[in-house]
Amino acid sequence: MKNAIFTVAIIFSGALYACSSIQEGKELFASKCAGCHKLERSLKETKNLAEWRKITHRMAGYSDGGITGKEAEKIAEYLAKK
Numbered sequence: 001m002k003n004a005i006f007t008v009a010i011i012f013s014g015a016l017y018a019c020s021s022i023q024e025g026k027e028l029f030a031s032k033c034a035g036c037h038k039l040e041r042s043l044k045e046t047k048n049l050a051e052w053r054k055i056t057h058r059m060a061g062y063s064d065g066g067i068t069g070k071e072a073e074k075i076a077e078y079l080a081k082k
C-alpha cells in the first residue's frame with residue numbers, strides 16, 4: 001500500500017514538473033519573442049521539437065544575448081506542444 005502511494009506521488013510530481021516547464025516556456029516565449037516580429041508568426045506554424053529547436057536557437061543568435069540557449073530550449077518545448 002505504501003508503495004502504491006509512493007508511485008502515485010512520483011507520477012504526480014513528474015506531471016507537475018512537465019507542466020511548470022511548459023508554462024515557463026510559454027512565459028519566456030511571450031516575453032522574449034515579441035521584440036522583432038509578432039508572436040502570431042510563431043503561433044500559426046506547426047513544427048516538431050527538432051524544427052523548433054533549430055529556429056529558437058537561430059533566434060537566440062539574433063537576439064545578441066537576449067535569449068540564452070537554455071531559454072531557447074524551453075521555448076522550443078512549449079512551441080512544439082502548444
Ligand code: HEC
Nearest residue numbers: 032033035036037041042045055056059060062063067075
Ligand atoms: C533579434 C530579433 C529577433 C528575435 C528576438 C526573435 N526573432 Fe524570430 N526572426 C527574426 C528575423 C530577422 C527573422 C527572419 C529571418 C530568419 O528566418 O532567419 C525571424 C524569423 C522567425 C520565424 C520564421 C522562420 C522560419 O524558418 O519559419 C519564426 C517562426 C520565428 N522567427 C520565431 C521566433 C521565436 C520563437 C523567437 C523567440 C525564441 C524569436 N523568433 C525571436 C528576428 C528575431
